[in-house]
Amino acid sequence: MRSVSIIGIGQSAVGELWDRSARHIAYDAISAAMQDAGIETADALFLGNMLSGSLLEQEHLATLVADFCGLRGIEAAKVEAACASGAATLRIGTMAVASGMHDLVIVAGLEKMTDTVGKDTTAGLATASDAEYEALHGVSFVGLNALIMQRYMYEYNVPIDAFAGFSINAHRNGANNPNAMFQEAIDLDAYVKAPVIATPINIMDSSPICDGAAALILAPTEYVKEFTTSHHRGAVQILASASANDTLAVHDRRDPLFLEAAYVSSQKAYQQANVTPADIDLFELHDAFTIMSALSLEATGFARRGEGWRMAHEEQIGINGKLPLSTMGGLKSRGHPVGATGVYQVAEVVQQLTESAGANQVRNARIGMAQNIGGSGATIITHILGT
Amino acid sequence: MGIPNLWRTKGQRYSLAGEICPSCSQHIFPPRDVCPHCAKPAGPIHTLSGRGEVYSYTTMYNVPQGFQEQSPYTVALVKLEEGPMVTAQLTDVENEEVAIGMKVEMVTRKLREESEEGQIVYGYKFRPRLTEAA
Numbered sequence: 001m002r003s004v005s006i007i008g009i010g011q012s013a014v015g016e017l018w019d020r021s022a023r024h025i026a027y028d029a030i031s032a033a034m035q036d037a038g039i040e041t042a043d044a045l046f047l048g049n050m051l052s053g054s055l056l057e058q059e060h061l062a063t064l065v066a067d068f069c070g071l072r073g074i075e076a077a078k079v080e081a082a083c084a085s086g087a088a089t090l091r092i093g094t095m096a097v098a099s100g101m102h103d104l105v106i107v108a109g110l111e112k113m114t115d116t117v118g119k120d121t122t123a124g125l126a127t128a129s130d131a132e133y134e135a136l137h138g139v140s141f142v143g144l145n146a147l148i149m150q151r152y153m154y155e156y157n158v159p160i161d162a163f164a165g166f167s168i169n170a171h172r173n174g175a176n177n178p179n180a181m182f183q184e185a186i187d188l189d190a191y192v193k194a195p196v197i198a199t200p201i202n203i204m205d206s207s208p209i210c211d212g213a214a215a216l217i218l219a220p221t222e223y224v225k226e227f228t229t230s231h232h233r234g235a236v237q238i239l240a241s242a243s244a245n246d247t248l249a250v251h252d253r254r255d256p257l258f259l260e261a262a263y264v265s266s267q268k269a270y271q272q273a274n275v276t277p278a279d280i281d282l283f284e285l286h287d288a289f290t291i292m293s294a295l296s297l298e299a300t301g302f303a304r305r306g307e308g309w310r311m312a313h314e315e316q317i318g319i320n321g322k323l324p325l326s327t328m329g330g331l332k333s334r335g336h337p338v339g340a341t342g343v344y345q346v347a348e349v350v351q352q353l354t355e356s357a358g359a360n361q362v363r364n365a366r367i368g369m370a371q372n373i374g375g376s377g378a379t380i381i382t383h384i385l386g387t
Numbered sequence: 388m389g390i391p392n393l394w395r396t397k398g399q400r401y402s403l404a405g406e407i408c409p410s411c412s413q414h415i416f417p418p419r420d421v422c423p424h425c426a427k428p429a430g431p432i433h434t435l436s437g438r439g440e441v442y443s444y445t446t447m448y449n450v451p452q453g454f455q456e457q458s459p460y461t462v463a464l465v466k467l468e469e470g471p472m473v474t475a476q477l478t479d480v481e482n483e484e485v486a487i488g489m490k491v492e493m494v495t496r497k498l499r500e501e502s503e504e505g506q507i508v509y510g511y512k513f514r515p516r517l518t519e520a521a
Contacts, residue, residue, distance in 0.1 A: 123451040132396055133417060134474045136388060136498060136510065138454040139447070139462045146445035147464050147474075154443070154487050198447040251464050251472040252423065256443075 004097045005235040006385070007227045008037025008217035009347040014335035015181045017211040022056060022112040023068040025213045029340075030069050030108055033215035038227055042217070043102035044075035048089035048109035049339035050082055054124045055116045065110065075102075082128035083288065084374030085109065086342020087243075087381035090216065094241050097218045108215040109340030121209055125338070128375045130249040142206060142289070144250050144376040146198035149291035152257055153200065156306035160200055163290035164191040165312025166325070167204045167332055170287060173319065174329025176359040181210050181335035205290040207330075212337035214344040233354040239275070239367070240384035242268035248378045257306075261380035262299035262371065269369070269382040270301075277301040280384075281365040282324040282352055284345040286373035287331045296371060300382070324362045327352060342372035346383055353387050393508060400510035401495055403435040405471060414469035437493030438516065439467040446482045453499045461485050465513050479514035490516040 010032025012025045020028075026047070034040070047062035058064065062076035081088035086109035093107035113121050122142075126135040129144060139147075152158060167186065174180035186204065194202040219227065224235040244264035250256050270276060277300065285300075287293045294308030302323060303311055311317055317325040328334055328348040331341060349368035351357040367386045373379070396417070398404035405416035410427035414435065422429045444463040454460070461477045463485070477485055478496055491513035498508045 119450070119452040119455065122449065123453070126451050131388065132392070133399075135451070136508070137462060137475050138450060138457070138460065138499065139445075139474055140449065140451050142449065143445050143447045143462050144474075146447075147443045147462070150445055151443035151464070151487065195448075197449045198445045201445075247423070249474065251474050256464070 001098045002100060003221035004094050004218055004238045005221040005224050006216050006238065006346070006350055007219050007224060007235045008033045008039070009350050010034070010036055010215045011179050011344060011347055012213045013179050014210050014212035014337060016114045018114065020211070022052065022058070022110060023065055025112065025211055026065040026108060026110045027069050029213035029215040030065070030106060033106065033217050036233065037217035038229065038232065039104060039217060041071065042074060042104040042106045044096060045071060045106045045108065046089045046093045047076070047078050048085035048343060049078055049111060050080055050085050050128070051111060051113065051124045051338065054127060055121060056112055061110070065108070080339070081379045082374035083338045084342060084372045084379040084381050085339035086344070087370070087372035087383060088342070088379070090342060090346060090383060091241050091243055091381060093218050094238055097220055103220060103223065105218040106215055107218060107343060108213060109343035110213040111337035111339040112211045113209045113337060114211050118209070134249055140198065141376070142201055143198045145289040145291055146201045147250060148256055148376065149200055149289070152291060152294070155257060158309055161188065161192060162309045163205060163294070163312060164188050165317070166287055166290040166293045167191055169312070169314065169317050170326040170330040170332035173327055173360050174333025177328040177334055180329040180333050181208055182329070182333045201289060207288045207332050207336035210335040210337050212335060212340045212344065214340050214347050216343060216346060233356055234387070236350045236353045236385050236387055238383060239386045240269035240272035240382070242272060243379065243381040244268070245379050246377055248375060250376050253377070257295070259295045259299040259377045259380060261377060262296055262373070265380045265382040266300040266371070269384050273384040273386070275367060275384065279367050280323065280369045282327050282349070282362045282368045284327065284330070284349055284368070284370040285325055286371055287326055288336055288373065292373060293325070295377070296373070300371065319360055319362055327357065327360050327362060342370070342381065345370040345372060346385070349385050353385060388508070390506065393506065398432070403437055403493060403511060404432050405435050406430050407433045414471055416467070416471035416473060435467055435469050435471070439465045439491055439513070441485065441487055441489040441491060442466040442472060443487060444477065444485045453501065456500070463513065465491055473511070476512045477514065478512040492516045
């Protein structure tokens with residue numbers, strides 16, 4: 001198997017992009033990534049997306065995007081794994097390059113969520129859960145996370161504002177990211193006064209509905225020298241790529257408060273990269289909801305069971321903290337265009353490892369981790385990158 | 388959700404028809420072809436008692452298309468006496484009165500109306516338990 005590197009990244013702005021269609025947003029990201037890598041074509045485009053069929057009445061999305069980007073004749077296919085579609089796409093691209101089947105692959109993620117009204121988008125997101133036994137009973141995606149959070153607070157006796165630190169950190173970092181949807185810091189007061197969506201989850205616990213696209217260019221590590229000219233940001237190697245699943249429905253989990261798929265995929269990833277949690281310099285975790293940040297930290301070996309929320313302080317998770325999280329704003333502040341999120345996370349790790357994260361640069365960042373969660377813990381994919 | 392699907396799953400929705408695994412004796416809901424506990428072929432239909440307790444709950448203020456009429460409502464994870472957990476709405480109770488550990492029992496209620504001329508979907512919800520009868 002060949003080692004795989006990322007030689008270019010591109011990101012569209014994240015937000016309510018009413019003046020741009022899905023194809024334009026994808027073009028923004030893909031053209032930027034191709035320019036960043038210094039390439040004019042590629043062997044394949046793999047495109048992560050969750051909701052184009054239900055919200056845009058558009059499938060066959062990867063070919064549409066390839067056509068729009070002037071990439072005729074290449075392989076193009078969409079990859080779907082709910083909110084983990086982005087990372088699942090990176091895995092497919094990695095396998096294609098590692099196997100020798102392709103040399104240059106574009107991995108992109110795209111989501112357009114603001115062409116529909118809120119209740120339709122909410123219903124679309126609920127398709128990540130079990131349609132017959134969860135969604136039919138009126139539970140939304142936020143509702144499923146709220147069920148987990150309520151039990152967590154009960155079981156571990158956690159006060160509601162204990163989660164605020166995750167949100168405050170994400171917004172502090174997002175303020176310096178020109179692509180972020182929310183470029184403003186918030187304080188504890190804003191968190192406490194935020195309207196409730198599904199008890200106990202309020203708007204500040206929850207990532208926003210938005211549009212966005214991100215792209216990565218993959219190449220075999222052995223060919224990287226051909227692309228890294230003097231003005232190039234430098235390539236980043238994919239040290240580990242691991243995925244694991246769990247029951248689709250929350251009610252079927254052995255323990256709804258433990259992300260088994262995060263545990264399994266992170267353990268596989270640590271082994272592949274030959275590192276331990278102590279070696280990770282920054283972690284782009286899946287902070288779709290603050291409870292997911294706590295559970296992810298516990299399952300990936302950074303906190304003990306029931307204590308992930310204790311890390312939600314600047315000295316722990318800030319840019320200069322022990323384990324910087326959501327360094328460019330995370331899902332909460334940069335935004336969570338679901339099928340694109342996993343690609344944004346990895347593009348941001350690349351920014352950090354190539355010293356191009358601007359005001360949010362983590363000092364001496366050498367090894368970064370990204371974790372993308374599909375559903376409320378049913379598909380969890382962990383990537384570890386290094387220079 | 389399509390009419391054939393609603394017809395196919397009516398036993399589950401109207402009477403909590405589950406299974407008992409012939410290999411490991413665990414109760415299973417909904418019926419599966421493979422036991423989630425021991426991965427052997429799953430067993431004959433066995434109807435669950437419908438008694439359980441609230442494992443967790445949430446009152447939802449922002450609800451999916453098709454559920455606006457009932458908003459806000461409380462959804463719970465209900466741990467059934469026989470072991471399986473289900474996701475369902477609570478009914479016949481004020482949202483503020485719900486608590487973890489509350490004893491509940493299954494009732495059949497309207498889940499949603501698809502549209503004015505569309506189908507009306509019935510299924511299980513849970514209410515505070517009226518009796519302690521076994």
